[in-house]
Amino acid sequence: MIRFRNPISDMGILIDNFKKMYIEFSNMDYFDLDNIAEFFAREQLASSSGYIGDEALKRSYQIKDDSRKSMKMQAKSYAELFRFLGWITSGEKALYFNFTYLGVHVALSGDGAKALFEQCLLGIEYPNHVLDVKFTDENKPFVNMLVFAKALDEKIHRDEILLGPMNLANGYDSKEINDKIEYLKGIRASKNINILENEIQKLADTNCMQTNSVRNLTRFVISALEFTGWFEKKNMKLYGKSAPFLILTSKGYDTVASIEKSYNFRGENIDLKKENSKFLTDIALLCMFRRANFEVKKDLSNYEEILEKIKSETGKEDFLFSPYQFFSGQELKIVLPQYIMDIGTEHRDFETISNIDIHSFKTEAIVESKKSSLTKNEQTSRMLAKRLNDSNGNTENAIKKFVNDISTMKQTDFYPLIADLLGFIFNRYAFAPSAGNNNMRYDVMIPDDKYSIPVEVKSPTEEEMLSAKAIRQALENKVLLLARKPYPTIFDISSIACGYKVPNDRSDVYKLIKEIYETYKINISILDVETLIKSAFYCARTNSYYDVAEFIGKRGVIKFENL
Amino acid sequence: MKIYRSKNGDSKEKSISKIEELIVNDLSIKEKMDNLRNSIQVVKLSPNGENELIRILLEGFGAKIYFPRKGDNSERFDAEIDFGAYKSVVEIEIPSTEILDAPRNLLDDYAVQKCRKQENDKQVVPLVICWDLPNKRTDYWNVITDVTSILGIKIKTISILALALHYWTKTPLNLQNDDYYLEYSHCSMSNIDDMLRKANLSAKDYPGYFTPYK
Numbered sequence: 001m002i003r004f005r006n007p008i009s010d011m012g013i014l015i016d017n018f019k020k021m022y023i024e025f026s027n028m029d030y031f032d033l034d035n036i037a038e039f040f041a042r043e044q045l046a047s048s049s050g051y052i053g054d055e056a057l058k059r060s061y062q063i064k065d066d067s068r069k070s071m072k073m074q075a076k077s078y079a080e081l082f083r084f085l086g087w088i089t090s091g092e093k094a095l096y097f098n099f100t101y102l103g104v105h106v107a108l109s110g111d112g113a114k115a116l117f118e119q120c121l122l123g124i125e126y127p128n129h130v131l132d133v134k135f136t137d138e139n140k141p142f143v144n145m146l147v148f149a150k151a152l153d154e155k156i157h158r159d160e161i162l163l164g165p166m167n168l169a170n171g172y173d174s175k176e177i178n179d180k181i182e183y184l185k186g187i188r189a190s191k192n193i194n195i196l197e198n199e200i201q202k203l204a205d206t207n208c209m210q211t212n213s214v215r216n217l218t219r220f221v222i223s224a225l226e227f228t229g230w231f232e233k234k235n236m237k238l239y240g241k242s243a244p245f246l247i248l249t250s251k252g253y254d255t256v257a258s259i260e261k262s263y264n265f266r267g268e269n270i271d272l273k274k275e276n277s278k279f280l281t282d283i284a285l286l287c288m289f290r291r292a293n294f295e296v297k298k299d300l301s302n303y304e305e306i307l308e309k310i311k312s313e314t315g316k317e318d319f320l321f322s323p324y325q326f327f328s329g330q331e332l333k334i335v336l337p338q339y340i341m342d343i344g345t346e347h348r349d350f351e352t353i354s355n356i357d358i359h360s361f362k363t364e365a366i367v368e369s370k371k372s373s374l375t376k377n378e379q380t381s382r383m384l385a386k387r388l389n390d391s392n393g394n395t396e397n398a399i400k401k402f403v404n405d406i407s408t409m410k411q412t413d414f415y416p417l418i419a420d421l422l423g424f425i426f427n428r429y430a431f432a433p434s435a436g437n438n439n440m441r442y443d444v445m446i447p448d449d450k451y452s453i454p455v456e457v458k459s460p461t462e463e464e465m466l467s468a469k470a471i472r473q474a475l476e477n478k479v480l481l482l483a484r485k486p487y488p489t490i491f492d493i494s495s496i497a498c499g500y501k502v503p504n505d506r507s508d509v510y511k512l513i514k515e516i517y518e519t520y521k522i523n524i525s526i527l528d529v530e531t532l533i534k535s536a537f538y539c540a541r542t543n544s545y546y547d548v549a550e551f552i553g554k555r556g557v558i559k560f561e562n563l
Numbered sequence: 564m565k566i567y568r569s570k571n572g573d574s575k576e577k578s579i580s581k582i583e584e585l586i587v588n589d590l591s592i593k594e595k596m597d598n599l600r601n602s603i604q605v606v607k608l609s610p611n612g613e614n615e616l617i618r619i620l621l622e623g624f625g626a627k628i629y630f631p632r633k634g635d636n637s638e639r640f641d642a643e644i645d646f647g648a649y650k651s652v653v654e655i656e657i658p659s660t661e662i663l664d665a666p667r668n669l670l671d672d673y674a675v676q677k678c679r680k681q682e683n684d685k686q687v688v689p690l691v692i693c694w695d696l697p698n699k700r701t702d703y704w705n706v707i708t709d710v711t712s713i714l715g716i717k718i719k720t721i722s723i724l725a726l727a728l729h730y731w732t733k734t735p736l737n738l739q740n741d742d743y744y745l746e747y748s749h750c751s752m753s754n755i756d757d758m759l760r761k762a763n764l765s766a767k768d769y770p771g772y773f774t775p776y777k
Contacts, residue, residue, distance in 0.1 A: 008632070010611065044629060105566065112569020226610065294567040441702075468639060468671065476667035476706070483709030508637050512671060519674040520714050 001207055002126060002141050002166045003133070006219040007077035011227035015106065015113050017045055017078070018087060022099060022107035027344030030096040035348055036075035081220070083130050085120045086324030089332060100332070101339035102285070102324040105294070115292040118228045122259070123288065123322025128267060129331060138266075139171030143259055143320070145221070146230065146248075150256045151181045152188070154248040155236070158218050159200050160184050166217070167203070172266065193239035222246070230255055258291065263316035267326030272334055279306065281335045284321040291318070362510040363556030365494070365525045369544040380424040384540045395537050402533050407460050407500070414459035418498055418529075419444045421536050422455065427545035430455075442477040444498075445487060451548045452487035453496055454478060460500035466526050470497040471512050474524045494523040494551040502528045502557050513555055523555040535560040581605050582615045586623075592731055592762035599727055600769065603658060603694055613657045616723065617642065617692060623730045640672040642692075649686040649739055652676050656693040657723070665691045666706045666718055673716065688738045691720045695771040696750065704747040711746065719743040724772040725752055732758045750775055 008014050017040075024039050025031040039045075079097065082088045087103030090096060099107070102120070106113045121142040126133060144165035149156040156164075164180045171177070187196055197211075204211045225231045230252030235242045248256070265284065270277045286300045300307075311317050327335060391398035406414065415432045423430035426446055433440040442454035454477035458470050478495035481487065503509045513524050538560070539545055546560065579587065585599050585606075606612040614630050621628045627645040631638030642653040652672040654665040669689035676687050697703040707718050721743045729736045734757075742754045751766070751774035759766055759773075766773040 105569075108566055109569040109571075112571040115569070115571050289567050293570045295570055296567050468636075472667045472671045475670055479670075479713045480706065480709055482713045512674070515674040515678040516670075519677045520670070522714075 001135060001162070001203065001214075001217070002137050002139065003135065003217050004220040005077040005080050006216065007074055007081060009219055009223040011117065011224055014081070015117060018082060018103070019107050019113070020045070022103070026099060026107075028346045028348060029343055030091050030098055031348075032095050032097065033072055033075045033079060036079060037071040040075060040078075041071055080131065084124055084128070084325060085117070086123060086130070086322055087120075089130070089324070089329040091329055098329070098343055099341060100324045101336070101341060102322075104341065105289070109294075112292065112294065114227075116289075116294075118230075118255075119288050119292045120322065120325065121224055121228065122255075122320065123325040125267060125322070125326060128326045129328040130325060137168060137171065138268075139165075139168045140264070140320075141166055141171070141221075142224075143264065144168060144171050144177065145225065146252060146256045146259060147177065148181060148184070149231070149246065149248050149252070152184060154253070155234075155238075155245045156231075157196070157239070157243060157245050158215065158222060159196050160187075161218055161221060162214060163187075163199055163203060166221070172264065188238060191238065191240050193241055193243065196239055228252075228255075258318065259320065261316055262287075262318035262320035263310060263314050265319060265321035267321065267323070270335075272331060277335050279303065281321075281323040281327075282338075283307065284319045285323055285336070285339075287319040288322055362505050363514070364559050365551070365554035365556050366559050366561055367546055367550045367554070368561045369539065369542070369546050377420065377424050377429070380420045380536070381540060384424075384536060388537065388540075395541070399530065399533050399537060403530050406529060409459055410461050411459045414461075415443050415457050418455070418457050418532070421532050422446055422498075425532070425535050425539050425546050426548055427539075440486065441473070441480060446496075446548060447487045448489075448548050450488055450490065451493045451551070452481065452489040453493060453548055453551060454481050456495075456497040458497070458499040460529075463499065465501045465503045465507075466497055466499035466509060466528075467503070468509055468512055470499060471509055471516070471524055471526075473497070475516055475520070475522060478522050478524075490552070491521070492523065492552050493548070494525040494554045496525055496527055496551075496558070498527045498529070498532065500529050502526050510556070517555055523551075523553060525551065525555050525558050527558040531558065531560065531563070534563050538563055580609070580615065582609055582612050583619060585616065586619050586727060586730065592728075593764055595731055596724060596728070596764065596769065600724060600772065606657065613655055614642070617653075617655065617726075620723075620726045620730050624736050639668065639675070643676070644690075646738070649688060650676070651688045651690045651738055653690045653692055656691060659693045659695055659697060662691065662693055662697050663701065663703055663706070665693075666703070666710055669718055670710065670714070670716070686739060689716065689718045690738060690743075691718065692726065693720065693722055695722060696720065696745070696773075696775045698777050699750060699775040700777075704745070704750050708746040708748070717741070717744045720745045721752070722772050724769060725755055728755065728758050732761060734758050 008017075020043060021036065021039065025035065028035075079088065079095075082103070083090070083097075086100060087106055088097045089100050091098050102116075106116050109116060122140065124142055125140045126135070126137050145156070145161055148160070148165045152160065164184050165171070168176055168180060187199060200211050200214060204214045207214065225246055226233060228251075229249060231246035232249055233244050234247050236245045237243075238245070265280075270280060283300070283303050283306065286296045286303070289296045290300060307317070307319075310319070323336060324332065333340060387398045387402055388395065391401060406417065409417070419430045419432050422444060423446070428447065430444055430446045432444050433442070443457035444455040446453040446455060454474070456470050456474040456477055458466055463470070474495040474497040481489055481495075482491060509526070513526070516522055516524055535546070582605070585602050588595065588598075590598060606616055609615065618628050621644055624646070626647075629643045629645070631640060640652045641655040644651040644653060652669060654668050654672070656662040656665055669691065673687060673689045707720070711717050719738050725743075726736070728734070743752065745752065755766060755773045770776050
């Protein structure tokens with residue numbers, strides 16, 4: 001199975017970024033992944049952990065292990081894409097890059113770049129001497145995607161692309177192609193999406209991958225196919241339920257026609273030792289430019305005799321092969337010496353020095369309890385006592401069972417429960433605003449004479465872990481409470497978000513809490529259900545409660561003391 | 564080194580996108596306005612249509628616009644615009660059905676912008692770009708007022724039609740002043756009148772686009 005990386009899904013931006021790279025690097029002796037990563041960071045073409053610019057690069061390069069430096073990995077996957085598109089090539093070392101003659105055309109042709117991109121898709125062939133790949137397929141996948149789509153009633157589904165044109169041992173063998181087309185027609189005749197999914201599962205199993213990962217291999221493919229205008233996406237019910245298909249357009253149809261009248265040539269068939277290798281590759285390149293509507297008529301006319309000869313032997317009048325997408329940098333020097341690019345003399349060494357903390361931003365808010373002389377909310381108290389009793393007095397089991405019981409709870413049951421529990425531990429009546437009151441957007445209010453706290457609640461069916469969205473809402477709750485004053489409060493007291501679980505240590509949520517504090521001086525704290533339940537059992541057992549005033553200036557994950 | 568010339572660039576039939584056609588065409592201003600107003604479907608049905616539309620308009624003012632990369636959860640804003648002297652973080656609401664979420668999203672975007680992107684000295688203007696304005700009685704306008712009174716931050720609101728009018732009438736766009744600071748007690752774009760008058764139009768002909776529908 002052919003695997004495509006997917007650094008970006010907007011092909012227009014891909015081409016733009018390439019042009020920007022050309023402007024940046026064309027006068028250098030060569031450029032490498034660090035140069036690309038630095039450039040992307042500087043031009044804000046890529047980000048790392050939500051940072052852009054220098055800061056992103058620094059953060060990304062803090063990690064020792066190369067394969068986890070996100071900026072460098074983004075640079076690597078861009079470079080890989082540009083290599084198999086034939087726009088850059090490796091020089092002396094595999095990861096020292098220069099622009100190719102083809103790449104220069106992409107960079108300098110304005111809107112013409114798009115037409116050239118289309119031809120480069122058709123030019124992708126495996127195996128090649130550009131990239132080392134793990135799979136053994138011999139195929140021009142994009143050529144076959146068009147051929148398959150035409151044969152399959154001018155439309156193709158993402159999964160069919162995976163099972164068919166991306167999965168041919170020999171994509172030049174008409175028998176194998178026809179067999180695969182029949183196989184796909186058979187699946188489609190079932191009109192059952194499950195059969196298609198089963199086949200994808202089998203494919204994933206064979207390749208020891210998850211089905212999602214297998215499907216991700218088509219992300220570049222699908223966006224490229226749409227970008228070219230060869231296909232349009234449309235939902236169709238061919239598999240019982242509505243699913244997106246790529247429908248061949250008239251432009252796509254014309255492209256298939258042009259493939260059909262072309263001599264589909266493989267790089268492996270060119271013997272570099274033979275003199276004919278030079279003019280064959282030159283013809284192939286010029287034909288490629290011609291299909292992309294470049295002005296090559298005059299130069300191509302030099303080869304008229306040869307083209308006539310090929311036509312009489314094969315019946316084909318065009319030549320489908322892209323030398324820059326097959327030959328290595330060294331081989332290109334032999335086979336297309338007339339197009340060796342002058343390289344620049346500028347050299348840039350790369351270094352990034354920084355000492356920044358890239359660890360978690362997680363902070364904790366410790367809250368102490370007080371002895372209570374007031375009467376507890378009787379109902380909640382009885383409910384907790386019953387749960388404890390059901391677990392034979394084992395608090396740990398009671399907590400576990402309670403957490404488990406609410407794991408599937410919907411909003412309508414979850415919000416009042418959270419209100420009850422919060423009311424219980426703060427020794428007062430906490431409540432959800434009446435339905436339809438749009439001015440009160442918090443989910444639960446913990447009222448107080450001085451320090452009322454709004455609570456944003458997320459039920460486990462809404463989200464398992466609190467997300468940035470909940471934090472945004474907690475911030476808004478606080479702003480609206482301060483502005484509209486339905487309950488007295490002060491600026492410094494926390495706004496709470498309560499959910500089934502708090503996020504993992506590396507979550508953006510902690511960063512956001514910190515940034516909201518730094519920007520607005522508003523405190524947001526987050527609470528998970530298990531902590532809340534634990535604290536409720538604790539308050540019931542020790543006849544104590546927590547004071548809302550404890551939340552002045554507290555932010556981060558709420559931890560109750562003594563738990 | 565011979566570089567072949569692409570014939571695609573200079574062809575008269577050069578394909579310009581449906582979105583570009585909405586902005587760059589030979590129609591009169593009134594026709595352009597009516598055409599754009601009726602084109603929300605065209606915008607929504609073109610891949611990345613709304614981003615392209617906003618990009619064309621903003622680049623017309625010499626601004627640089629950046630859209631977050633798909634799948635990057637840490638870039639939660641819809642767009643970031645660099646006007647040189649100041650920056651803007653943007654929530655795009657086309658159509659305007661979820662516009663009530665925009666202010667809180669912008670508070671997040673603004674904090675991230677201030678803390679992560681080393682823009683401490685450059686002014687950052689939070690901006691909602693919408694198709695049409697929410698009605699007068701929606702809470703949106705109150706939230707904008709509340710945010711200003713509590714946090715001192717002015718969230719600006721501009722409709723696509725207003726952006727386009729700036730573009731067509733070559734009127735500079737200034738988001739630093741209060742031209743587009745619309746809030747509860749003042750939720751009409753008053754500076755738009757001059758531009759409309761020059762084109763013999765009135766804001767009344769476009770209810771909901773420069774002033775709330777009701």
